[in-house]
Every structure is written in structure tokens, then in C-alpha cells.
Amino acid sequence: MTPRPPFSVYLFDVDGTLVNAGGAGRRAFERAVGDHCGPIDDALAGLRLDGMTDRLIVRETLRILGRAFDEEFCAALLARYVEHLHEEIHGPNYAVLPGVEDLLGALHARGALVALCTGNIAEGARLKLTRGGLERYFEWGASAVAGFAGDGEDRVHVVAAALRRTAERLGRPVAPAEALVIGDTPRDVEAAHAHGIPVLGVATGRYGVDELRRAGADHVAPSLEDPTARGVLLG
Numbered sequence: 001m002t003p004r005p006p007f008s009v010y011l012f013d014v015d016g017t018l019v020n021a022g023g024a025g026r027r028a029f030e031r032a033v034g035d036h037c038g039p040i041d042d043a044l045a046g047l048r049l050d051g052m053t054d055r056l057i058v059r060e061t062l063r064i065l066g067r068a069f070d071e072e073f074c075a076a077l078l079a080r081y082v083e084h085l086h087e088e089i090h091g092p093n094y095a096v097l098p099g100v101e102d103l104l105g106a107l108h109a110r111g112a113l114v115a116l117c118t119g120n121i122a123e124g125a126r127l128k129l130t131r132g133g134l135e136r137y138f139e140w141g142a143s144a145v146a147g148f149a150g151d152g153e154d155r156v157h158v159v160a161a162a163l164r165r166t167a168e169r170l171g172r173p174v175a176p177a178e179a180l181v182i183g184d185t186p187r188d189v190e191a192a193h194a195h196g197i198p199v200l201g202v203a204t205g206r207y208g209v210d211e212l213r214r215a216g217a218d219h220v221a222p223s224l225e226d227p228t229a230r231g232v233l234l235g
Helices: 024-037 054-064 071-088 100-109 122-131 155-170 186-193 209-214 227-234
Strands: 009-012 113-117 179-183 199-202 219-221
Touching (some): 024 054, 024 071, 024 122, 054 071, 113 155, 155 186, 179 227, 186 199, 186 209, 199 209, 199 227, 209 219
Parallel strands (some): 009 113, 009 179
């Protein structure tokens, strides 16, 4: 008999957790900003994108450029970003991170509800995962159990949306302890803990094991192929 998964839903971040997009997102975004705002040179060089939602990245970019945030402009900029990402995602250094595909396959074999909880807009997440053949493990569309940047500028709202859709799918309230967020940044930890959801921090992004532990992650592993991570996820 296949053992039941230890959590009702697994909420995965994308960048630095499932894939390394090789800088494709930043390149596509900077091209989109250039299209709408003119040459930006190195104006965004110091902007740390790790764990930020795409909407927050737009807001911070406009602040750096001395422009007011505007919803219509944000939507146009992100649409242009997706156009460029179609090209940039095929650039060098893209990689599916260690252990990811094996682990996603194992969770699906156990009937686990696997979902995205990411700062990406939905189409950006789909493009990044499709390059590595991972999109088939996740749901897409209006009825998908997921949380994306479109659910809110703050990552706390992204987590809330994913938890709400989980409850709708299961047809019952979902206690925070029934969910697990898997991410690679302190922002993932902070947003999950705001809802009482435990976190598995994986040090496959910019932050190391010690940094994620100091940020308060409930479990920490160097990668998703590590026995610690597999033990938390699979029981």
C-alpha cells in the first residue's frame, strides 16, 4: 500500500526552489522596462528580486526610476515581460534543481495535492517550468489550486490565496498545519508563518542553510534531493 502524504497540500515556490532560470526573468523584465521607460542602463542592478512578487518588483522599479505606481502600467509592463520571457527562458544556465523531478513524481504517485505558491505571475511561472518539463505536475487556469503574484503584491496574500483554494478544492477548512510551503528565501518563511503554515527552506537559491534557519524555517535542507527534505515531504 502506498503511504499517504504527511500534508494535505504542498505549496512550492518556483525560482530557486524548483528551477534556476539562469537570469531569464531579470533579463526579460529589464527589457520590458526599457521598452516602456526608455534606456535604464544599470538603474536596477541593485534590486534584489529574491522572494519578491512580480507586482512588487514593478513597484520597486518605478520607485527607483522616480515614477508613480499605476495599475494599468503595471499590467502592461508585466504583459511585455512575458513576451520577452518566451525568448529569454531559452538562454544559457537554465536548470531544474537537484531532486525536484524525482520528488514531484513521488508526491504525485502518493496522490498528494501539489500546488504553486509563487511570486511569479501565472504565465511567467508556466514558462519557467515548461522549459524544464515540470509544468505537468501543477494545475493551471482559473480553477487551479495555486497562489500567484496576481493575488497580491505582498507574498502574504499569495499564500492566503493558495490556502483558500486548497480549502475550496477539498470542500472543508484546511488547518495551517496541514499545509507545507517549500521555498528558498526568508520572504517565503515570513509569508507562510503569517498564516501559521510550516516551511521547508531549501538552500538552492541565494540563501544558505544557516540563513534560512535564522529566518525561522521549520525545516532546512541544502536541496530537495537531500534526505532531510525527502523525509519532511514524503514522511
